[in-house]
Amino acid sequence: MIPGGRPFRLGLSLWLIRVACALAPGARRKDLAAQWEAELLYRWRRLEASGARPDAASPPGTPRPPAQDLLFWSLGAFQHAWYLFKTEYTMDLIWQDVKYGFRSLNRTRGLIAIAVLSLAIGIAANTAIFSVVDVFMLRPLPYPDSDRLHMLWLTNQDRGWNQASFTVPDFVDLRKESRTMELAAFQGGTFALAGDFETERLSGLYVTPDFFRVLGVQPTLGRGFTDEEGTPGHERVAVISHGLWQRRFGGDPDLVGSQIVLDGAPHTLVGVMPPDFWFLFPGGDAWAPLSFDGTEARNSHNLQVLARTREGAGGGQALEEAQRLMGRIAQAYPETSAGHGAMMLTLHEEVFDEGFQAGTLIATVGVFLVLLIACANVANLLLTHATGRDREVALRGALGAGRSRIVRQFLTEATLVALLGGVLGLGLAFFGIRGLISIMPADFPRVHEIGLSGRVLLYTAAVTMLTGILFGMAPALHSSKGTLTDALKEGGRGGSASRGGRLRKGLVVAEMALALVLLVSSALLVQGFARIRMAELGFDRSDVLTFQTLLPEGLYPDSASVADFHDRLQARLAGLPGVGRVGGATALPLQGSSGTWYVLGGEDFQDPAARKVVGFKYVLPGYFESLDIPLLRGRAIEEADRSGSLPVAVINQTLAQLHWPDSDPIGQQIVIGSGPREIVGVAADTRDYGADSDQPALMFMAANQSVQRFMDWTVEADLPLHTLVEQVSAQVRAVDPNVPAYDVMSFDDLIERALGGDLIMAKIMSALAVIALVLALGGVYGVMAYTVSQRTREMGIRLSLGAQRGNVMAMVVRQGTVLALLGIGIGLGVALGVTRGLSRFLFGVSPFDPLTFASVAVVLLLAGVLATFFPARRATKVDPVVALRVE
Amino acid sequence: MARKKHLSLGTIHVLHALARGREYGFDIMEETGLGSGTIYPALDRLERLGFARSEWEDALIAREEKRPPRRYYRITPEGARELQEAMERNRSLAPVDLEPHLRPREA
Numbered sequence: 001m002i003p004g005g006r007p008f009r010l011g012l013s014l015w016l017i018r019v020a021c022a023l024a025p026g027a028r029r030k031d032l033a034a035q036w037e038a039e040l041l042y043r044w045r046r047l048e049a050s051g052a053r054p055d056a057a058s059p060p061g062t063p064r065p066p067a068q069d070l071l072f073w074s075l076g077a078f079q080h081a082w083y084l085f086k087t088e089y090t091m092d093l094i095w096q097d098v099k100y101g102f103r104s105l106n107r108t109r110g111l112i113a114i115a116v117l118s119l120a121i122g123i124a125a126n127t128a129i130f131s132v133v134d135v136f137m138l139r140p141l142p143y144p145d146s147d148r149l150h151m152l153w154l155t156n157q158d159r160g161w162n163q164a165s166f167t168v169p170d171f172v173d174l175r176k177e178s179r180t181m182e183l184a185a186f187q188g189g190t191f192a193l194a195g196d197f198e199t200e201r202l203s204g205l206y207v208t209p210d211f212f213r214v215l216g217v218q219p220t221l222g223r224g225f226t227d228e229e230g231t232p233g234h235e236r237v238a239v240i241s242h243g244l245w246q247r248r249f250g251g252d253p254d255l256v257g258s259q260i261v262l263d264g265a266p267h268t269l270v271g272v273m274p275p276d277f278w279f280l281f282p283g284g285d286a287w288a289p290l291s292f293d294g295t296e297a298r299n300s301h302n303l304q305v306l307a308r309t310r311e312g313a314g315g316g317q318a319l320e321e322a323q324r325l326m327g328r329i330a331q332a333y334p335e336t337s338a339g340h341g342a343m344m345l346t347l348h349e350e351v352f353d354e355g356f357q358a359g360t361l362i363a364t365v366g367v368f369l370v371l372l373i374a375c376a377n378v379a380n381l382l383l384t385h386a387t388g389r390d391r392e393v394a395l396r397g398a399l400g401a402g403r404s405r406i407v408r409q410f411l412t413e414a415t416l417v418a419l420l421g422g423v424l425g426l427g428l429a430f431f432g433i434r435g436l437i438s439i440m441p442a443d444f445p446r447v448h449e450i451g452l453s454g455r456v457l458l459y460t461a462a463v464t465m466l467t468g469i470l471f472g473m474a475p476a477l478h479s480s481k482g483t484l485t486d487a488l489k490e491g492g493r494g495g496s497a498s499r500g501g502r503l504r505k506g507l508v509v510a511e512m513a514l515a516l517v518l519l520v521s522s523a524l525l526v527q528g529f530a531r532i533r534m535a536e537l538g539f540d541r542s543d544v545l546t547f548q549t550l551l552p553e554g555l556y557p558d559s560a561s562v563a564d565f566h567d568r569l570q571a572r573l574a575g576l577p578g579v580g581r582v583g584g585a586t587a588l589p590l591q592g593s594s595g596t597w598y599v600l601g602g603e604d605f606q607d608p609a610a611r612k613v614v615g616f617k618y619v620l621p622g623y624f625e626s627l628d629i630p631l632l633r634g635r636a637i638e639e640a641d642r643s644g645s646l647p648v649a650v651i652n653q654t655l656a657q658l659h660w661p662d663s664d665p666i667g668q669q670i671v672i673g674s675g676p677r678e679i680v681g682v683a684a685d686t687r688d689y690g691a692d693s694d695q696p697a698l699m700f701m702a703a704n705q706s707v708q709r710f711m712d713w714t715v716e717a718d719l720p721l722h723t724l725v726e727q728v729s730a731q732v733r734a735v736d737p738n739v740p741a742y743d744v745m746s747f748d749d750l751i752e753r754a755l756g757g758d759l760i761m762a763k764i765m766s767a768l769a770v771i772a773l774v775l776a777l778g779g780v781y782g783v784m785a786y787t788v789s790q791r792t793r794e795m796g797i798r799l800s801l802g803a804q805r806g807n808v809m810a811m812v813v814r815q816g817t818v819l820a821l822l823g824i825g826i827g828l829g830v831a832l833g834v835t836r837g838l839s840r841f842l843f844g845v846s847p848f849d850p851l852t853f854a855s856v857a858v859v860l861l862l863a864g865v866l867a868t869f870f871p872a873r874r875a876t877k878v879d880p881v882v883a884l885r886v887e
Numbered sequence: 888m889a890r891k892k893h894l895s896l897g898t899i900h901v902l903h904a905l906a907r908g909r910e911y912g913f914d915i916m917e918e919t920g921l922g923s924g925t926i927y928p929a930l931d932r933l934e935r936l937g938f939a940r941s942e943w944e945d946a947l948i949a950r951e952e953k954r955p956p957r958r959y960y961r962i963t964p965e966g967a968r969e970l971q972e973a974m975e976r977n978r979s980l981a982p983v984d985l986e987p988h989l990r991p992r993e994a
Contacts, residue, residue: 035927038949038957039912045954073916076923083928087935 009067013040013074020077025088032084036077043070097412105413108385112417114782115381118775119421119467122374124428125367125768126463131433131456133360135449136352142276144216145308149347150315152183152305152322158339166303168296170329170337174305180313180321184214185303191238191286192550192709194261195248199552201710201742202244202262204286205279211287212239214308215279219271221245222256225289229270232293238262239271244285262286264553280351281443298336299608307344319344335608351445358840359761365834366521366768369514371467373772376507376514377779378421379471382414383504384786386475414472415465422464426452429460439763441753474503501787505819508783512823512864513830515769515776519856520831521838522769524849525762528842538686539589540628541747543580544714545721546588547728548742551709555738559643563704565735566620566711572731578719583622584711586703589686590751591712598699600659601669601676614655615696616672618703624650624683626716632656634666634681641702648702649677653685655697670699677701714747721746761841773860777867784816784871792878800880809872816868817861824857824864894932897921899973899980901929902962905939906970906983910959930960938966962988 014037021033047066105112140146152174154164166174166185175183186207193200205211209225218224219239229237238260249255259266267288278284290303309318322342330340386393393406433450440447549569556562566584573582587594595613603610623629624636632653641648649670656665669676683700703711717724725744732741743750752759788795795808835847845852894902904915915926933939941960949956962970967988974980 034955035912035958038944038955041954042911042952042957043913045952073923076925076927079924080927080931083931087931 009071010040010044013070016071016074017077020074020081023078024081024084028084028088032077032080036074036080040070040074043073094412097409098416100409101413101416104389105385105416111381111385111782114778115378115417116420116424118374118377118381118778119418120424120428121771121775122367122371123422123425123460123463123467124432125370125771127425127429127452127456127460128432128436129360129363129367129764130459131429131450131452132436133364134453134455134459135446136356137360138455139446139449141348141351143347146216146347148309149215150181150307150309150318150344151347151350152181152307153343153345154301154326155341155343156339157341163343165301166305167298167301167336168292168303169298170326170340171303171305172292173329174322174325177325178318178321179310180318181307181309182210182214184208184211184306185290186211186306187290187302187304189288190710191262191288192264192552193244193248193286194264194552194554199550199738200248201548201550202285204284204288206288206290209289211306214306216308217274217277220274221253222269222271224271230289230291232291234291236262236265236267237270237289238267239273239287240269241273241277241285242275245272261554262288264557276448278445280445282445282447283442298333299611306347315344315346355840358837362521362761362838362841363764363768366518366765369518370768370772370775371463373511373514373775373779375467375471376511377775377782378417378467379474380504380507380779380782382410382417382471382475383507384782385413386410410475411469411472414475415468418464418468418472421467422460425464426457426460436764439760441760474507504783504786508779508819509823509826511776511779512820512860513827515772516824516827516856516860517831517834518765518769518772519860520827520853521835522762522765523852523856524835524838524845524847525765525841527845527849527852528762531843531845537589538629538684541589541751543718543721544626544716544747545724545728545744546715546747546750547713547732547744549711549713549732549739550742551739553709555736556709559704559707562707562709563642565739566704569713569732569735570620570622572735573713573715573728576717576724576727576731578717579724580716580718581622581626582713582715583624583626584620584703584713585623585700586618586708586710586712588712588714588747588750589627596672598670598672601671603671605671605673615698617698617700618706618708619650619700620703620711623700623714626714627686629686630684632682632684633664634679636681636683637700637702642704643706645705647675647677647705648680650681650683650700651679652683652698652700655699656682658697674706761838773863777863780816780820780864780867781871783819784812784868785874787815788812788871788875791875795875795878796880796882799876799878805876809876812872812875813865813868816872817865820861820864820868824860827860828853828857894969894973895929896977897925898929898932899970899977901926902933902938902966902970902973903980903983905933905960905962906967906985906988910961911957933966934960936965936969938963938969964989 017036017040018033021029021036024032141149143149152166153162154166154170155162156164168185171183171185184207186205189204189206191202191204193202207225209227209230212218212224220242222239224239225237228234240260245251245255256269256271258269260269261267273287307318307322309315319342322344326337326340326342330337396406396409430452433452437447437450551562551565556565570582573579594616596616597605597611598614599605599607599610599612605611619637621636621638621641624631631650633656634650637648637650651665651670659665660668665679665682668679670679671677677699715724715728728744729741732739745753798808799805831853832848839847900919900921901915904918907918909915909918912923912926912930915921915930916923919926921929930939930941934941939960939962941958943958944956946956967985970983971985974982
């Protein structure tokens with residue numbers, strides 16, 4: 001038809017036209033193609049005849065070469081095809097199909113109800129997880145041009161630092177030299193906000209004055225910080241959150257410009273941030289400027305650095321520059337900075353780190369598997385629904401219905417099921433999302449944004465349509481295949497259902513395999529979860545109630561007044577019935593600790609080479625006892641260790657091993673910035689950072705030998721802990737009504753809150769696994785029940801010929817078992833490949849744990865056999881006479 | 888078949904082009920400046936409504952130019968009447984002599 005040697009653009013145009021015509025209704029396809037091709041070739045010939053080379057570059061003055069024009073022109077064929085499709089498949093026809101579909105589905109209500117429910121569960125799970133993935137992973141962070149925001153970190157391979165904080169001089173140099181980035185620095189901090197009746201502990205940040213500008217968010221009320229406010233000795237100023245402004249100050253618009261007392265010092269409030277503002281994690285309430293006086297040391301790493309790449313500079317360019325600048329610093333100050341380098345993360349990677357990335361990926365795969373199982377289930381049920389209709393289909397065919405019409409009918413019915421499932425699923429998703437939010441730990445960012453947004457609804461709609469097409473395909477293909485005569489004849493047979501049987505069984509095997517993968521994954525995750533909860537952490541927390549207090553500086557100006565508060569509260573708490581030892585620390589195990597430089601007695605604290613880092617916390621007497629942490633040598637921190645007495649410290653075993661592997665550390669000195677401490681005891685190690693981490697070196701100093709206004713209390717009790725909550729709060733009020741007790745909860749709850757981010761995976765996957773199990777077993781049951789009902793006649797014959805009921809039953813069960821075994825076998829193989837990806841959330845449980853694999857396989861097999869048992873029993877109840885009379 | 892329903896402006900333009908003697912999609916495109924995705928469906932619609940009819944080009948002419956025969960369209964008397972009404976409603980269309988189109992043509 002087309003003469004050979006055609007130019008490329010002509011070929012492309014012809015190809016486009018052909019694709020478009022393939023989409024048009026069959027009856028018009030040939031006509032359409034002929035018309036479009038003829039027009040195209042006519043034009044081409046005319047162009048050639050006119051002497052212009054159609055493929056040549058455009059002559060000056062014309063927008064594009066003629067060949068390209070033709071290419072655009074060919075796109076019109078798609079519109080034409082769509083127009084024909086619309087006119088052919090009118091609303092009337094669709095409505096006919098729908099009405100017919102409803103009637104047909106209604107005939108097997110029970111079956112369809114199960115299908116719709118399966119699908120609804122699958123869609124709900126997907127919708128719920130997508131709503132989270134969307135907010136965490138897909139939406140840009142709520143800052144202008146947020147893709148240009150990065151976090152800059154210090155690295156030093158020699159010292160094994162891959163993500164360390166910067167020092168003030170490093171930061172000042174970087175900021176001065178950088179051409180590709182605007183830089184701001186910040187430091188986490190807590191502020192004690194003094195009020196008329198109580199002091200509130202606020203979390204917040206100390207930031208360089210340009211922080212808000214670099215981030216791109218300014219206070220809605222008042223202003224951010226000026227550069228002068230970042231100079232030492234300037235009047236103190238602060239910015240607070242919208243939430244705090246509402247909560248503490250009743251949203252008073254005249255508040256800006258007035259004074260608030262933070263950490264005992266008056267600050268002028270200069271601004272209130274917008275309502276939903278957050279940075280790195282939710283809950284920041286106060287910001288104050290950082291000031292540098294130029295005397296900061298080049299070895300005190302305490303600044304985190306936010307970077308905004310300038311217009312036109314990519315992240316790679318910026319990183320290169322940062323590395324170059326750090327290299328220069330390393331050369332200029334080798335004694336403090338040798339080996340320094342830099343690394344960069346996007347702010348999004350910083351906020352939603354690998355834990356979030358892996359977690360959302362696993363959950364997405366998990367819900368996708370559940371959806372696949374649901375689809376397999378629905379396809380199966382629709383196949384069953386369709387198989388009973390062979391004769392109907394044949395009859396419609398005989399009466400002149402085209403194959404496409406019949407396929408369309410099946411697709412319409414599948415779409416109806418999908419739509420019902422989608423609507424129901426959306427309803428379920430509403431509750432699913434609430435459930436998901438409720439198990440999210442408080443420190444997850446953006447949680448309040450999770451919900452049924454427009455994008456989520458769009459996603460649900462897409463999933464619904466896709467599944468409808470996916471499982472509608474099976475019965476449609478199946479039904480359009482058979483020949484007319486076969487189908488009309490088959491009615492009399494009622495024998496073993498071979499057509500579609502293999503497909504149906506294949507679907508069940510796939511379901512079992514998928515369910516096994518999910519079950520194994522969740523079993524591993526739950527074990528990891530249990531391991532954390534049950535782990536031997538080196539201290540007994542089961543009988544410990546915790547709470548926090550923060551003393552206002554104005555009322556507790558010195559060591560004596562703070563110690564007095566501690567003493568009185570300890571005495572009151574210890575006097576409560578059922579309460580054992582009472583202690584406290586500035587940070588509890590699993591809550592981390594601060595680090596400090598130290599040297600040993602005899603070494604020079606000013607010598608950078610001698611300085612080492614150790615974690616430390618201040619503790620009250622009774623701390624070790626209340627947590628049952630054994631003292632290996634010497635004594636614990638005691639009542640007598642208070643201001644004026646010899647400064648003492650207890651060290652942990654790791655620190656003792658580090659410096660005195662063969663000798664007694666008792667009586668040795670350890671020197672920190674505030675002076676020397678004498679070691680009086682060695683405590684057993686506790687796994688302060690969780691069961692899967694090594695214990696770092698730690699030292700404990702006496703809280704009452706310094707001024708520690710913040711305290712985490714530990715109250716050991718042999719009562720149900722919740723009964724103590726009220727009494728403890730009352731005792732704190734009784735000591736000082738200005739001091740509230742925060743976060744009164746059991747230590748176990750505290751730990752769960754601290755580890756919530758990791759445990760959430762175990763919870764989500766367990767829920768998914770249960771759903772998968774139920775759906776898969778439903779699938780096995782459905783297929784076996786169907787097979788038995790198809791073989792009623794065969795059973796009848798077997799029984800009347802003398803088969804034992806037991807044999808018939810065994811036969812059916814055997815068939816189900818074979819399917820289950822096949823599925824389990826395949827599932828085990830897949831699971832072995834999949835579980836490796838979970839290891840981050842397993843806390844030391846092997847991703848290939850044989851016991852888990854074996855027990856899940858056995859459980860699934862038993863459940864599968866059970867699912868075939870009931871259909872099998874029905875088979876034996878067949879009355880031969882009735883069975884033979886069927887049809 | 889022909890329901891009384893106002894044609895879209897694009898379709899009227901196509902009808903107008905037919906009345907001015909354009910017979911093929913490409914020619915109408917040049918005359919009206921409309922896109923191919925508008926013109927061809929509009930031609931289908933006009934034919935469906937009885938305002939235009941189409942025939943395939945004489946195969947001999949096509950063969951001479953070494954290309955497949957094209958489909959060409961003519962306005963019908965019903966179409967001409969429809970266009971007349973449309974032109975009364977819409978003054979922006981260039982006047983065209985509809986007289987020859989209003990008489991039934993011998994097939």
